[in-house]
Amino acid sequence: MSKIIEFIQTLCAGSKSQKELDDAYMARAIDLCELExxxxxxxxxxxxxxxxxAMM
Structure with missing residues (x-):
């Protein structure tokens, strides 16, 4: 049973939260216009x- 829990914890440790993904996406903007x-x-x-x- 503990092997299953360790496996699940390993999978969860590698995943990032949506906020972290969004922050990384915004950090890649090259200027203020692109950031907005x-x-x-x-x-x-x-x-x-x-x-x-929505952009159209």
């Missing part, structure tokens, strides 16, 4: 809207 665009995209995704449709 990325922030809007994340806000739209959080609202359940598709960013590709």
């Amino acid at each position: 665009r990325r922030m809007r995209r994340l806000e739209l995704q959080a609202q359940g809207s598709s960013p590709s449709r």
Whole structure:
């Protein structure tokens, strides 16, 4: 039984939270304009809207 728990803990340790993924995505912006665009995209995704449709 402990081997199963160790395996699950190993899998969980390697995964990142959504906030960490979002922060990394925003950190890759090269300028303020791109950062704002990325922030809007994340806000739209959080609202359940598709960013590709909302940007058109």
